Amino acid sequence: xxxxxxxxxxxxxxxxxxxxxxxxxxxxxxxxxxxxxxxxxxxxxxxxxxxxxxxxxxxxxxxxxxxxxxxxxxxxxxxxxxxxxxxxxxxxxxxxxxxxxxxxxxxxxxxxxxxxxxxxxxxxxxxxxxxxxxxxxxxxxxxxxxxxxxxxxxxxxxxxxxxxxxxxxxxxxxxxxxxxxxxxxxxxxxxxxxxxxxxxxxxxxxxxxxxxxxxxxxxxxxxxxxxxxxxxxxxxxxxxxxxxxxxxxxxxxxxxxxxxxxxxxxxxxxxxxxxxxxxxxxxxxxxxxxxxxxxxxxxxxxxxxxxxxxxxxxxxxxxxxxxxxxxxxxxxxxxxxxxxxxxxxxxxxxxxxxxxxxxxxxxxxxxxxxxxxxxxxxxxxxxxxxxxxxxxxxxxxxxxxxxxxxxxxxxxxxxxxxxxxxxxxxxxxxxxxxxxxxxxxxxxxxxxxxxxxxxxxxxxxxxxxxxxxxxxxxxxxxxxxxxxxxxxxxxxxxxxxxxxxxxxxxxxxxxxxxxxxxxxxxxxxxxxxxxxxxxxxxxxxxxxxxxxxxxxxxxxxxxxxxxxxxxxxxxxxxxxxxxxxxxxxxxxxxxxxxxxxxxxxxxxxxxxxxxxxxxxxxxxxx
Ligand SMILES: [Zn+2]
Numbered sequence: 069x070x071x072x073x074x075x076x077x078x079x080x081x082x083x084x085x086x087x088x089x090x091x092x093x094x095x096x097x098x099x100x101x102x103x104x105x106x107x108x109x110x111x112x113x114x115x116x117x118x119x120x121x122x123x124x125x126x127x128x129x130x131x132x133x134x135x136x137x138x139x140x141x142x143x144x145x146x147x148x149x150x151x152x153x154x155x156x157x158x159x160x161x162x163x164x165x166x167x168x169x170x171x172x173x174x175x176x177x178x179x180x181x182x183x184x185x186x187x188x189x190x191x192x193x194x195x196x197x198x199x200x201x202x203x204x205x206x207x208x209x210x211x212x213x214x215x216x217x218x219x220x221x222x223x224x225x226x227x228x229x230x231x232x233x234x235x236x237x238x239x240x241x242x243x244x245x246x247x248x249x250x251x252x253x254x255x256x257x258x259x260x261x262x263x264x265x266x267x268x269x270x271x272x273x274x275x276x277x278x279x280x281x282x283x284x285x286x287x288x289x290x291x292x293x294x295x296x297x298x299x300x301x302x303x304x305x306x307x308x309x310x311x312x313x314x315x316x317x318x319x320x321x322x323x324x325x326x327x328x329x330x331x332x333x334x335x336x337x338x339x340x341x342x343x344x345x346x347x348x349x350x351x352x353x354x355x356x357x358x359x360x361x362x363x364x365x366x367x368x369x370x371x372x373x374x375x376x377x378x379x380x381x382x383x384x385x386x387x388x389x390x391x392x393x394x395x396x397x398x399x400x401x402x403x404x405x406x407x408x409x410x411x412x413x414x415x416x417x418x419x420x421x422x423x424x425x426x427x428x429x430x431x432x433x434x435x436x437x438x439x440x441x442x443x444x445x446x447x448x449x450x451x452x453x454x455x456x457x458x459x460x461x462x463x464x465x466x467x468x469x470x471x472x473x474x475x476x477x478x479x480x481x482x483x484x485x486x487x488x489x490x491x492x493x494x495x496x497x498x499x500x501x502x503x504x505x506x507x508x509x510x511x512x513x514x515x516x517x518x519x520x521x522x523x524x525x526x527x528x529x530x531x532x533x534x535x536x537x538x539x540x541x542x543x544x545x546x547x548x549x550x551x552x553x554x555x556x557x558x559x560x561x562x563x564x565x566x567x568x569x570x571x572x573x574x575x576x577x578x579x580x581x582x583x584x585x586x587x588x589x590x591x592x593x594x595x596x597x598x599x600x601x602x603x604x605x606x607x608x609x610x611x612x613x614x615x616x617x618x619x620x621x622x623x624x625x626x627x628x629x630x631x632x633x634x635x636x637x638x639x640x641x642x643x644x645x646x647x648x649x650x651x652x653x654x655x656x657x658x659x660x661x662x663x664x665x666x667x668x669x670x671x672x673x674x675x676x677x678x679x680x681x682x683x684x685x686x687x688x689x690x
Contacts, residue, residue, distance in 0.1 A: 087164075138618040143619055145622070147602040161189075195294050198287070198294075235287070247278045293329045299347055323370075328376070331359055340384075343364065383411040413443060446474060449474060475506045555639060557625065558632050
C-alpha cells in the first residue's frame, strides 16, 4: 500500500554504548536546556529560573564546560540525559533517541526478540501508534478520494498547502473502522490501540470503533515534536464541533498547547507568546507569519502551561474574540500569571472577528498594532467589570470584589500598590476601601498557602510537580560533614590529589556512607575521561547521588595542592576514627602499665564513641 508509513517497526530499547557516547559528545547541554529555560550567561556558567521548582531568583545553573546542570534551590542536578528524563518524564532510551534525532545521529534499528519487544515502554509504543495514525489521516486527506471533501473545506477556510504540510493536518473518513483496520494490519495490539484513545470499545457488542470519523484531524505535538494526541473538527454543523483525544499516558490537555512545538524560536526572539483558543486561530497566525503562539485545547490556561511557556517567553498576550464566555473562562487564570511572575496582557479583537478573519481583513500590521495596544490583565478586568456593573456605588463595590484576588496574588508590593492607586483614582473610591479588601484576601491566601506547605510530604497533589524535588532533596544538604563534601568536591575538580586520598586512607575516615561510596567510585575509575563529571553522573545509581555530584562540581573552585592538603589534614585530625586509633594505643599502654583506673576510663570512652558513631551512622542512612 502506498501509504505504508516509515518507521512502522517499533524501535528497540537497545542502544549501543558507543552511540550513547557519540550523542553525549554531540549534544550541548546549554542548547538543550535553552529549549525550556531562558538562560543568561553569568561568568563561565549560565543561569535561569529552575524548571523543577517555583522560584523568583535564578538558582538554576548550567555549566557548558562540565556539561551538567544544578539547581541551588532544590538541589536537582545531572547531565543532559537526566535533564530530559526529569523534565519530560521520558525513559533513558527515549532521551537518547530525542537527542540523536536532534543532532542528526543515526541509531541502528535492530530486529527485536520477543523479550526486547516487551521491554519497550508503553509510552514509546503509544507515540509510535500516534505517529502511524497521523500518517494514515494525512494520507487520507491528500490522496484518498474521500479526502476531497475535507480538502475543499480547508480551501474554503483559505488554508495554504504549506500549513497543511507543516501541521500534518489529516482527515478521518466517514468509517467506523478505517483506522482500526489500518492499525490492525500493522499488528498493533488492540489493548494499546484502546489506550491510545484512537479507538473505543463498543458498548452493545464486542469489538472497537474509530473515535474520529468524518472530521478534519489536527495532530497535537508535545515540545519534542512527538505526536501525543489528536483534535478533530466536523465539516458541517453537526455536534460536537470539536473532539479531542482523551487523557492518555502521553496526552494531558492541561500540559499541552497546540502549536507550541513550532513557537520556541520566535518566542525567544520576541520574548512574547500569543495564546489563542482554537486550532484554526493558531493556523491563521502561522499563515501570516506569527509563529510565537499556542492554542489551548478546550481548557483554561493552567499553572503547568505557564510553567512551560516561561521557558522561552516573558510575556503572554491572550487573544480574545469579542464573545464574553471565552473571556470569562480565561480570566480565571489571571492569578496564575501573577503568581508565576509572568507578564500577561489581553488583546481584544473587534466584535465578530476571530484571529483568522481579522488577519484576512486587516493584515499582520493591524494585528501587531492591536497587540501593542493590549492592556494589562488587571486593567482589562477593571474595564470589563466596569462595563458589567456600571459606576454606581454598588457597581464600584462589585468591581473591587472582582479585582481583590488578582491584586492580592501580586507578591511585589510596589506593583500591587501601583494598581491599587490606579483603581481608587479611576473609581473615585477611598483607598482604604480597596486596601482593606485586598489585604483580607491576601491574608486568606497566605493562610491557605501555609496550610498547603504544612501538609505531610505524602499529601502532595498530583499536579504539584514543581514542589516534588524539595520533598525528595530536603535531606541532601545534611549528608556528610562539610569537610567530607569538600573532599569529594576536590576529588572531582582536582584529580591530582587522588594519590594522596589513597595514600592517607582518607575515605576510611568518612562518616557518610553515601559520600564514601562516591569517593570510592571516583578512585575506581582509571582514566580521566571516565572521571569527567558528565560521565560519572551517568554511572551512579539514584537521584540522590547524582544530585550530590552535580552540586559538588558545579561551583568553580580554584584548587591547588597546598589548599587540598590543608583540607585533608584538618579532616583527618578531627576524624573520630583517628581519635579512636590513638585511644586504642592509650588503652594498650594502660594495660601494659596495669593502670586499672585509667584503663576503665579509657574503655568507657571507647564504648561511648562506639555508641555515638553507631547513632550517627543510623542517622545518615535514615
Ligand atoms: Zn530548582
